[in-house]
Structures are given as C-alpha cells and as structure tokens.
Amino acid sequence: MGDDKLDDMMLDDLFATAAREMEEAVSSDLLARVMADALAVQAEQQQQPEPEKAPKLTMFQVVVKVLGGWQSMGGLAAATVAGVWIGVAAGPEMMQSDWAGSLLTTNAESYLSDLDNSYAFVLD
Amino acid sequence: MPYDQQDDIPDDALLVLFANGDQSAARILTLRLTPRVFSQAFRMLGDKAEAEDVAQEAMIRLWKIAPEWRQGEAKVTTWLYRVVANLCTDRLRKTRGVALDAIAEPEDGAKPAAEVMQEDARMSALQAALAQLPERQRQAVVLRHIEGLGNPEIAEIVGISVEAVESLTARGKRALTKILADQREALGYSDG
Known part of the structure; x- marks a missing residue:
C-alpha cells in the first residue's frame, strides 16, 4: 500500500x-x-408569569387593522362618500335600476307607509 | 410519554416540550446532545475539565432559550455547535497554549491493555496534531470529520462560505497528515 493511502487510512481511522x-x-x-x-x-x-397578552380586538378594530389602520380608513371613507355624491349629483339618468331610481324619486305612497297605521300588517 | 417514542422526536420539538415543563424531554435532550457538545469542546480545547465546563454552559444556554425557540426556524444542533465554537474561541483567547497531555483516560475496561494503550496513544497523537492547526481549521476539521457534519452546516456554524469550509477542511487534513506521517508506524498503521 502506498504512503498516501496509508496516511488516508490512518486519518480516517483516527477520526x-x-x-x-x-x-x-x-x-x-x-x-x-x-x-x-x-x-x-x-x-x-x-x-x-406568562407575558401579558395583547388586548383583545373587536371585529371593527380587526377590520381597521387589516385595511391598514385609521389613515387608510379615512381615505376609504372619503372615496366612498365621493362615489355616492357623484352618483347622486349625476341625476336619475345614471341610475339604471328601478330600485336605485326610487332613491331619488320617492312617491307619496312611500311616505304614507311610514305614517299611516292602515299600511301595517294585521295579524288577527 | 414512553422513552422509545420520545427518542424519535426531533430536537426542536423536544425543546418545545421542555419549555412546556416536560421533564422527560429534558432527559432525552441531555443524553442526546451533551456527548456532541462535549466532543466538540474537547477536540477544540484538549482538556476534559474545560470541555465539560463549556458543554455545561452551552446546555444551560439551550435551556434558557427554549421558551423563545421557534420550531422549524433553525436546527438545534447547528445553534449549539455555534455556541460551543464561540465559547471555545473565548477560552482559547484567554488561555493561549492548550494542555496537550490532558487527554481523557479511556474508561472501557473490557479491551485488552495493549489495545487500550495503543488507542490512547493514537488519540493523544490526534489531539496533539489538532492542537497545532489554526483555530478555524481545527474547528472545521472537527465538525466535518469527527462530528460528521455537512459543509453547509459547518459554514453556518463558523460563519463562513461553503467554499471556505471546503478549503479549510482540505488544508486541515493535509496538515494533519503531515504532522502525523512520522508517527504512522509507532501508532500501528503499517503496511503489513
């Protein structure tokens, strides 16, 4: 066996x-x-003692957190209000559905249903 | 939990059990990891008492970090080897000059005296040769060839690239061969 092989063998065995x-x-x-x-x-x-747990968040706080905090919520609210205003300001021709149109053109009967008891359901 | 079942649990899961107060997890981790940290420390320092102190200190650090350990994030043994490497480096810097003759006495009484003596002589020679290597080379050789770790893990422990580990272990092995070549026959490694 050559010296190199013997050296390798020796080292491997020692390790x-x-x-x-x-x-x-x-x-x-x-x-x-x-x-x-x-x-x-x-x-x-x-x-x-266990480290103090973070205070429990309400559902609303969780939603605010997910949407990026109060600053983002402010922007979102402003955008929503602007959207509604644009829709309302554009007038009835922009409202495609009857339901949307009724928001702008409410007839007298709608008000009566709120005021007159005879519009209520009679159960007996 | 029965011993044999816990024996199959990975180190990091046992560490989580330890943090939850499981005493048998402490026992399994002690038996599993102490020999490895002691071995690394002993090969680096060459002194049994010092290696025991380092092993104990490294294990204390492991127990203390257990509650913060995040499963799957790092390998427990890699973390431990790194702690041992750093503790050894600190000690070597404080006390330059390692006690080369402070080799552990073999405790196996079943082997014939001549065999024990030869094995003792071989281990003394290896330890003396290792002590002559530069610290990082020694670290890499011990982790690669005695602890049997892969190069990427050694790179993480020592804080160098995988290529640097390959180079360190190759140079370390060549240096050891050169140091031990003259003693080959005396250590019983001959051609016949």
Whole structure:
C-alpha cells in the first residue's frame, strides 16, 4: 500500500476512533450536572408569569387593522362618500335600476307607509 | 410519554416540550446532545475539565432559550455547535497554549491493555496534531470529520462560505497528515 493511502487510512481511522471514543468519554457526572441545570431552569421558567397578552380586538378594530389602520380608513371613507355624491349629483339618468331610481324619486305612497297605521300588517 | 417514542422526536420539538415543563424531554435532550457538545469542546480545547465546563454552559444556554425557540426556524444542533465554537474561541483567547497531555483516560475496561494503550496513544497523537492547526481549521476539521457534519452546516456554524469550509477542511487534513506521517508506524498503521 502506498504512503498516501496509508496516511488516508490512518486519518480516517483516527477520526472514527475519536468520534466513537467521545460517546463513551462523557462522564455521568457531566450528564448529572446538565440534567440538574435543565430541571432548575425549567422550574424557574414554569414559575414565571406568562407575558401579558395583547388586548383583545373587536371585529371593527380587526377590520381597521387589516385595511391598514385609521389613515387608510379615512381615505376609504372619503372615496366612498365621493362615489355616492357623484352618483347622486349625476341625476336619475345614471341610475339604471328601478330600485336605485326610487332613491331619488320617492312617491307619496312611500311616505304614507311610514305614517299611516292602515299600511301595517294585521295579524288577527 | 414512553422513552422509545420520545427518542424519535426531533430536537426542536423536544425543546418545545421542555419549555412546556416536560421533564422527560429534558432527559432525552441531555443524553442526546451533551456527548456532541462535549466532543466538540474537547477536540477544540484538549482538556476534559474545560470541555465539560463549556458543554455545561452551552446546555444551560439551550435551556434558557427554549421558551423563545421557534420550531422549524433553525436546527438545534447547528445553534449549539455555534455556541460551543464561540465559547471555545473565548477560552482559547484567554488561555493561549492548550494542555496537550490532558487527554481523557479511556474508561472501557473490557479491551485488552495493549489495545487500550495503543488507542490512547493514537488519540493523544490526534489531539496533539489538532492542537497545532489554526483555530478555524481545527474547528472545521472537527465538525466535518469527527462530528460528521455537512459543509453547509459547518459554514453556518463558523460563519463562513461553503467554499471556505471546503478549503479549510482540505488544508486541515493535509496538515494533519503531515504532522502525523512520522508517527504512522509507532501508532500501528503499517503496511503489513
């Protein structure tokens, strides 16, 4: 066998022996120390109060958060109002459906239904 | 949970169990990881007592970080090897000159005395040769060839590129061969 091969073999064997020997070389004293530390740290951690939880958000707050906070909500509200205003200002010809049109051209009967008891359902 | 079932659980899951107060997770992690951190520390420092201190300190840091550990984010062993590497570097900087003769006594009484003596001589020679390597080279060689880690993991531990790890381990191996070549026959590695 050539010197190079012998050197490789020697190194490989030394590394393998070193890896195997270390598994055996760990003293039971060290393991006991590590285990004692583990239990001590664990007990300490279990005694500590849990960190204060973040306050619970209402559904509205969650929606505001998802949409990017109050600033974004302000923009969104302004855009909504502007949209409604453009629609209303454009007049009835822009309103395609009867329902939308009725928002602008309410007839007298609509008001009567609000005021007159005879429009109410009679159950008995 | 039975021992054999927990033995299959990955390190990071055991660490989460540990943080939840599971004592058997502490036991499994101690038995699983202490030999590895001790081995790395011993090969770096060459002194059993110092290596034990480093192993204990590294494990304490692991226990303390357990509640903040996020599963799947990092490998526990990679994190630990890095802690050990840093602790060893600190110690080596404080005390230049490693005790080369402070080699652990083999504790296996079943082997014949001659075999034990030869193995002891081989390990002393390897440790003395490792101690002559520059610190990073030694770190890379120990992690690659004794701990059996892959180059990408070593790169993460030592904080260098994979190419640099390849170069370090190759140079380290060449240097070790050169240092040990004269002792080959004395260590029982001969052609016949």
